[in-house]
Amino acid sequence: MNLAEKILAAHAGKNEVAPGEFISAAVDMVLSNDITAPIAIKEFYRLGVSRVFDPSKIVMVADHFVPNKDIPSAEQAKQMREFCLEQGVKFFDVGEMGIEHVLLPEQGLVLPGDVVIGADSHSCTYGALGAFATGMGSTDIAVAMATGDIWMKVPPTIKFVYHGALGKWVGGKDLILYTIGEIGVDGALYAAMEFTGEAIDELSMDGRFTMANMAIEAGGKAGLFHVDNKTQLYIKSRANRDYLVYEPDIDAVYDKVIEYDVTSIEPQVSLPHSPANARPVSQVKNVKIDQAVIGSCTNGRIEDLRLAAQVLKRHKVHRGVRCIIIPGTQQVYLEALNEGLIEIFIRAGAAVSTPTCGPCLGGHMGVLAGGERCVSTTNRNFVGRMGSTKSEVYLANPAVAAASAVAGMIVSPDEVMK
Amino acid sequence: MKLKGKVFKYGADVNTDVIIPARYLNVSEPAELARHAMEDIDADFVKKVRPGDIIMATTNFGCGSSREHAPLAIKASGVSCVIAHSFARIFFRNAINIGLPLLECAGAVENTSSGDVLEVDLEKGKIRNLSSGKTFTAKPYPDFMSRLIADGGLVEYTRQRLAHT
Numbered sequence: 001m002n003l004a005e006k007i008l009a010a011h012a013g014k015n016e017v018a019p020g021e022f023i024s025a026a027v028d029m030v031l032s033n034d035i036t037a038p039i040a041i042k043e044f045y046r047l048g049v050s051r052v053f054d055p056s057k058i059v060m061v062a063d064h065f066v067p068n069k070d071i072p073s074a075e076q077a078k079q080m081r082e083f084c085l086e087q088g089v090k091f092f093d094v095g096e097m098g099i100e101h102v103l104l105p106e107q108g109l110v111l112p113g114d115v116v117i118g119a120d121s122h123s124c125t126y127g128a129l130g131a132f133a134t135g136m137g138s139t140d141i142a143v144a145m146a147t148g149d150i151w152m153k154v155p156p157t158i159k160f161v162y163h164g165a166l167g168k169w170v171g172g173k174d175l176i177l178y179t180i181g182e183i184g185v186d187g188a189l190y191a192a193m194e195f196t197g198e199a200i201d202e203l204s205m206d207g208r209f210t211m212a213n214m215a216i217e218a219g220g221k222a223g224l225f226h227v228d229n230k231t232q233l234y235i236k237s238r239a240n241r242d243y244l245v246y247e248p249d250i251d252a253v254y255d256k257v258i259e260y261d262v263t264s265i266e267p268q269v270s271l272p273h274s275p276a277n278a279r280p281v282s283q284v285k286n287v288k289i290d291q292a293v294i295g296s297c298t299n300g301r302i303e304d305l306r307l308a309a310q311v312l313k314r315h316k317v318h319r320g321v322r323c324i325i326i327p328g329t330q331q332v333y334l335e336a337l338n339e340g341l342i343e344i345f346i347r348a349g350a351a352v353s354t355p356t357c358g359p360c361l362g363g364h365m366g367v368l369a370g371g372e373r374c375v376s377t378t379n380r381n382f383v384g385r386m387g388s389t390k391s392e393v394y395l396a397n398p399a400v401a402a403a404s405a406v407a408g409m410i411v412s413p414d415e416v417m418k
Numbered sequence: 419m420k421l422k423g424k425v426f427k428y429g430a431d432v433n434t435d436v437i438i439p440a441r442y443l444n445v446s447e448p449a450e451l452a453r454h455a456m457e458d459i460d461a462d463f464v465k466k467v468r469p470g471d472i473i474m475a476t477t478n479f480g481c482g483s484s485r486e487h488a489p490l491a492i493k494a495s496g497v498s499c500v501i502a503h504s505f506a507r508i509f510f511r512n513a514i515n516i517g518l519p520l521l522e523c524a525g526a527v528e529n530t531s532s533g534d535v536l537e538v539d540l541e542k543g544k545i546r547n548l549s550s551g552k553t554f555t556a557k558p559y560p561d562f563m564s565r566l567i568a569d570g571g572l573v574e575y576t577r578q579r580l581a582h583t
């Protein structure tokens with residue numbers, strides 16, 4: 001069996017599972033947020049139960065529209081707060097919260113070998129830890145909160161092998177944008193993606209989270225990485241429960257194996273309005289921007305902020321460009337502060353915010369007007385994603401976004417670091 | 419169950435951000451969401467849609483976010499079912515869970531235009547284009563999904579399961 005099958009079989013109490021099989025899997029962690037929890041809470045009570053199956057395996061994070069952007073979003077956050085208090089479930093509120101997919105791994109709430117479901121499509125992020133993690137809707141989450149298990153169809157797995165060494169300014173974001181550019185936004189529809197190869201071994205944990213995060217952008221159900229020394233090191237100080245490490249069998253069956261040589265891959269930019277419109281940054285010419293956003297569950301980790309700071313140091317954000325930088329969690333914020341990154345950002349003329357999804361989904365903290373263009377380290381550039389349906393979003397890595405903020409147009413970091 | 423309605427046809431990768439934009443996600447009332455259904459891909463949709471009408475699209479319908487608000491908005495707008503080449507998986511689950519029927523049938527999509535009137539027999543998966551007279555058969559659901567649908571969605575299915583334990 002491959003990695004996804006191993007984890008799912010263990011959680012279904014079976015010796016073996018095969019793609020297409022319907023199983024009921026025990027869940028190790030169930031997540032929801034301020035958009036999806038209100039519906040989940042309503043459906044939970046419709047089930048006729050009064051208590052969650054295990055409060056320690058449920059977590060709620062208010063991150064999309066908080067600090068509350070308006071009265072209705074304040075009501076949504078309040079509903080979650082009250083439900084969590086009543087049920088003894090951990091709620092991450094303002095002052096403690098971060099963007100859910102940066103926060104849960106950081107807090108040791110998701111671990112290798114887990115089955116994690118989240119009422120948020122980017123729940124696939126935790127696959128970076130060698131977990132089977134996938135996004136679902138509110139009703140699925142309501143049922144899992146009540147019963148502790150969830151129905152699933154075992155997905156086929158596509159194995160991706162990345163050979164060679166990564167070039168300058170090239171990281172997890174570029175590999176995943178490149179991959180989606182190659183296979184398309186439904187290239188891995190219903191499938192699990194298993195990421196392997198020398199280039200992946202070299203990638204930091206933060207880079208792996210970025211890649212796993214965007215598996216959904218290829219239609220994937222999950223994006224999984226093998227557990228290695230880097231994973232173990234990341235987990236060591238965070239885990240406070242047992243976990244199991246699964247490895248794919250040598251004779252594991254894959255639906256497809258796709259291999260790339262990454263040596264010549266440049267930093268990638270995905271043009272509007274699809275993550276699959278990926279191009280090497282050198283081919284993106286004369287694209288003037290009004291805003292640059294650095295943050296989100298894709299690139300709001302400390303390594304991302306270090307990259308941005310490396311570029312913004314001794315530079316100024318271009319006149320007419322709003323550069324908005326959002327650390328993913330309070331801990332990332334604090335680390336950035338201690339390392340002097342926040343000062344670099346402020347001196348460069350960037351706005352730094354408390355953790356929130358904010359502009360990533362056109363919520364608040366940087367919504368775009370008609371005709372505006374934004375380079376963003378987020379994961380989606382659909383029509384209207386960050387505001388007006390007449391605005392445009394270009395997806396890139398944090399170094400490209402920072403360099404573009406300085407140049408006033410989309411450029412390679414080399415252009416401003418000359 | 420037999421459904422009948424006029425077709426609103428769209429292309430590939432119709433995503434949840436255009437089905438129900440995030441700016442409306444500070445509420446979750448279906449009727450409220452329905453007022454903005456499909457707004458960013460078809461501003462007139464809400465004005466034109468009538469109970470029973472059918473949405474059609476090509477591949478990967480509903481890709482993007484996990485927001486259950488997307489199928490809720492479509493259902494509450496009066497749409498009786500969505501027919502596409504293929505659906506994004508979270509959207510598929512959500513729709514089945516809340517009782518919005520989905521049919522996978524590339525043939526029907528390829529041979530239907532916006533404005534055509536269709537008659538759909540959900541149990542048999544039969545789609546009849548009343549404007550052209552052609553008939554098509556959708557891909558059948560796996561047994562497990564049929565049971566979910568027959569029980570009226572995941573909540574009902576689980577209620578019964580919990581009652582038996």
Ligand code: SF4
Pocket residue numbers: 064099100101120122296297298356357360361378379
């Ligand atoms: S940062 Fe963006 S993509 Fe990530 S959870 Fe928040 S809204 Fe979703």
